[in-house]
Amino acid sequence: MEPYTTLISDDTICAISTPHGTGGIAVIRISGPDTIDIVSHVWHGKPLATATSHTAHLGNIIDGSGEVVDQAVATVFRGPHSFTGEDVVELSVHGSPYIQQRVLSILTQHGARIAEAGEFTRRAFSNGRIDLIQAEGIADVIASRTAASHRLAMSQMRGGFSSRIKLLHDRLLEMASLLELELDFSEEDVEFASRETLISLAEEILACVTKLADSFDKGRVIKEGIPVTITGETNAGKSTLLNSLLGEDKAIVSDIHGTTRDSIEDTVNIGGHLFRFIDTAGLRDTEDPIESIGISRAMDNIAKASIVIWMVDSTSTLSSAIASWSRIAPRLQDQTDLVIFINKSDINAEASGLQKELTDIIAPSSDVHWVIGSARSESDITTLQDTLSEIAAATASPEGEITVTNLRHYQSLTAASRAIRQAIRALRDNIPGDLVAQDIRETLYHLSTLTGTITTPDLLSNIFANFCIGK
Ligand SMILES: Nc1nc2c(ncn2[C@@H]2O[C@H](COP(=O)(O)OP(=O)(O)O)[C@@H](O)[C@H]2O)c(=O)[nH]1
Ligand SMILES: [Mg+2]
Secondary structure, eight states: OOOOOSSOOOOOEEEEOSOSSOEEEEEEEEESTTHHHHHHHHEEESOGGGOOTTEEEEEEEEOTTSOEEEEEEEEEEOTTSSSSSSOEEEEEEEEOHHHHHHHHHHHHHTTOEEOOTTHHHHHHHHTTSSOHHHHHHHHHHHHOOSHHHHHHHHHHHTTHHHHHHHHHHHHHHHHHHHHHHHHHTGGGTOOSSOHHHHHHHHHHHHHHHHHHHHTHHHHHHHHHOEEEEEEESTTSSHHHHHHHHHTSOOSOOOSSTTOOOSOEEEEEEETTEEEEEEEOOOOOOOOOHHHHHHHHHHHHHHHHOSEEEEEEETTSOHHHHHHHHHHHGGGOOTTOEEEEEEEOGGGOTTTTHHHHHHHHHHTTOOOEEEEESOTTOHHHHHHHHHHHHHHHHHHSOOTTOOOOOOHHHHHHHHHHHHHHHHHHHHHHTTOOHHHHHHHHHHHHHHHHHHHTSSOOHHHHHHHHHTSOTTO
16 A cells, blocks of 8 residues: 655654643654754754764754754654654753744744644655554544543554554455456356355455444544433432532532523543533423423433433432433433432432332333432442443443544445445346456445545645644
8 A cells, every 4th residue: 555645845844742831841843854954053962964863962952143042852763764754853942932932943944844733744644654544543642531532542543443454455455356367267267266255255344344333433432422411300400410520510500490401511531431421401391492492402312322310309209200200211222321310318318218119110121220319429429430430341342442433434434334235235146247346446445545545635634634733
């Protein structure tokens, strides 16, 4: 697979790669054919032109008049064994914004250009150091907020997903060549691979592609947060619970029924899993048109959730709990985990008695998790958090399994699976080999767009524009 090579200019770029502002040190990265030359003009110390790759050197950075701007460390990476594949120098300077800007401006005076967002990574891609999936993995690693999303992004950056696609690519090429042999010798009526063999090969490929595409739902949840919908009757304490989980007063809490009319959501990291909590309007009959919309949103959010927390007010009547349940139950999906939080135990000593009564009503569903306590109590919130972590851990993908987290990847995989399905149909219907080969080529095309072997400038600009400057 040849990397995409046009479009990148052969000039030398520079940027601050550390975050904006003041820090202990800041790193200024320079990459391109004239890197060593440009840096040498501002460098007083061991000559960088003769420095071997992957070595660090102490020296001074000087401006045009010979004034020392800072003492710095220059780390030299020689192409092609650098991140970008070009000559790279990383200058570690003291982290004052003034020094950072001064050094950048001196470098540009000597011919370097300020890099665009993601341009270092884009060069790494163009020079074949990484493929597009890995480039996107780097962005995800930088953006990762939890252990789970970090693990997925790391695996993607290091090429786990890419090598799986490469494997599928090779198998498809194998299939295509078998078909082409068949075409070359079609006059002589020899079969190089039986249709049966080709079908089973194609089915194997389809199974792999499908498995990857199917992991997307899980992957998206890891990246965007596991959706947890908090539902129940009005005044059950849903908004109180949301606020306790978030550790801030996000939703309005009041004893006025129907206070929360819209869905309010936010994400929190609990035990290495990202959860997206959605507080919803309380379930009741209402004449208020706005509240009605809120309730229908709440219903949608129950259906869309991975986990539903049903808040039950233990001081309220059993019949009102039953009424809530009759609204919730039809919306619950088979795979949804249900947590029943019996609330306000602080003002109702009988709260735990409700568990048995409710069990009889919602039986026989076995995987219900119970929390009996108060949405205001720190230790009860901890119990709930532990329950949520356990649920997330139980549904997380096993170590080493590839999980697709990116919509672009998912779309390419779906397109590839459509094309390979078409090939299987054609093989079964004994359609001539050249037509089958066309479907195989289409499948190959979609896998190639995934890794970036085939790409367009627009797509690349789109992907790299989301990177930060200096990456
Ligand atoms: N005593 C007690 N009151 C609570 C508890 N949770 C919520 N409340 C109160 O119940 C009322 C309704 O709470 P809110 O969170 O707005 O309920 P929502 O309508 O379900 O969102 C408010 O006055 C809360 O302060 C609890 O655990 N114990
Ligand atoms: Mg509320």
